[in-house]
Amino acid sequence: MRFLKPLPLNTHIRFDALLSLEAFEPSWLITFANDVFVYLKTDKLLLPEEEENISSITKSYVAGLFSEGYRDWFNHSLQHLKDIHFGPKYGYDMGPKGNIELIYVFYIVAAFILFIAIINFINLVTARSEGRAIEAGIRKISGANRKDIILQFLGESIFVSFISFLIALLFVELCIEPFSNLLGRKSDINVYDNIYLLARISVLALLVGVVAGIYPALVFSKFQPAEILRGKARGGKKNPLLRIILVVVQFAISVFLIVSIIVFNRQIDYMKKADLGFDSDNILVFSDLSEGIINGYEAIRAELLQEPGIIKLTSSQAIPGRRGSGITIRSTEDPASADVLVREYRVGRGFKET
Numbered sequence: 001m002r003f004l005k006p007l008p009l010n011t012h013i014r015f016d017a018l019l020s021l022e023a024f025e026p027s028w029l030i031t032f033a034n035d036v037f038v039y040l041k042t043d044k045l046l047l048p049e050e051e052e053n054i055s056s057i058t059k060s061y062v063a064g065l066f067s068e069g070y071r072d073w074f075n076h077s078l079q080h081l082k083d084i085h086f087g088p089k090y091g092y093d094m095g096p097k098g099n100i101e102l103i104y105v106f107y108i109v110a111a112f113i114l115f116i117a118i119i120n121f122i123n124l125v126t127a128r129s130e131g132r133a134i135e136a137g138i139r140k141i142s143g144a145n146r147k148d149i150i151l152q153f154l155g156e157s158i159f160v161s162f163i164s165f166l167i168a169l170l171f172v173e174l175c176i177e178p179f180s181n182l183l184g185r186k187s188d189i190n191v192y193d194n195i196y197l198l199a200r201i202s203v204l205a206l207l208v209g210v211v212a213g214i215y216p217a218l219v220f221s222k223f224q225p226a227e228i229l230r231g232k233a234r235g236g237k238k239n240p241l242l243r244i245i246l247v248v249v250q251f252a253i254s255v256f257l258i259v260s261i262i263v264f265n266r267q268i269d270y271m272k273k274a275d276l277g278f279d280s281d282n283i284l285v286f287s288d289l290s291e292g293i294i295n296g297y298e299a300i301r302a303e304l305l306q307e308p309g310i311i312k313l314t315s316s317q318a319i320p321g322r323r324g325s326g327i328t329i330r331s332t333e334d335p336a337s338a339d340v341l342v343r344e345y346r347v348g349r350g351f352k353e354t
Contacts, residue, residue: 012093014094040054085098086098114208115253116253116254119247119250120250121157122212123250132220140224154213161206161208297315314348325343326342326343327342328341
């Protein structure tokens with residue numbers, strides 16, 4: 001027996017022990033029907049025609065092992081290692097799969113929050129339109145051109161964006177541990193060791209700064225000094241419709257996010273408190289039983305039922321909420337294409353009552 005070092009958090013291979021197939025009885029291997037994962041290491045990315053060649057080799061090999069009625073049952077698919085976590089689910093995946101749809105939801109929520117922040121920044125800048133317009137006019141009188149004014153406002157917004165970015169990184173460091181405890185799993189997130197991720201977030205901060213500052217920059221840079229001195233320039237007040245639209249959109253997104261959070265919390269609360277159709281209190285489940293206990297189940301059952309504290313006792317292949325078995329059914333007169341997949345639980349007597 002050899003002991004392995006602790007597995008990294010980002011591996012999809014999860015196990016308690018590694019056993020060689022050669023250690024099992026040949027009679028058991030004959031009936032082995034679980035999915036088998038084979039890893040192929042290639043020197044380059046496979047082309048579609050190369051993947052088809054591998055498929056043809058596999059089919060020809062299987063054809064020589066099984067009779068014609070079983071050949072169509074066996075199939076395989078190729079999947080890149082980096083696509084396993086968020087890729088399609090197979091019958092017996094070795095580790096928990098990620099939910100890419102949930103990641104997309106987080107992306108959308110983050111985009112909404114960024115959009116609200118950009119609207120807030122634009123409204124705050126244009127709310128001080130009179131003072132900023134005078135500032136822009138004085139700079140133009142001093143010799144600055146429109147390009148200089150635009151660069152000034154963009155520089156201010158980018159600076160604010162990067163300050164916010166640094167504050168966000170600080171909050172990530174402070175909150176990652178409590179957030180991990182909330183999820184019940186260790187989160188291995190270290191932005192500072194991932195240069196690629198840090199660069200992408202920095203580019204995002206730059207982009208947010210540009211988007212937030214481009215409108216105020218264009219508005220204040222177009223004013224002429226003469227208009228400002230005559231009091232005709234009012235910045236954002238000159239076009240209140242845009243500010244009204246921005247405020248309405250901001251509040252609409254905020255209401256949408258708040259309602260979504262309420263609905264999400266109610267769904268979670270419903271899942272925790274919904275009627276399961278049976279009382280789960282005072283029910284004990286013993287799983288992964290040895291072959292001896294399984295073979296002597298009836299005798300053990302009879303003895304356990306003599307205990308006054310045990311009211312009912314039953315056996316089953318799986319428990320509600322966990323995966324059972326699957327079979328295909330169809331009418332005798334229907335063709336094989338009419339098969340319907342049915343999930344089944346193979347249970348012993350007294351299961352319903354228990």
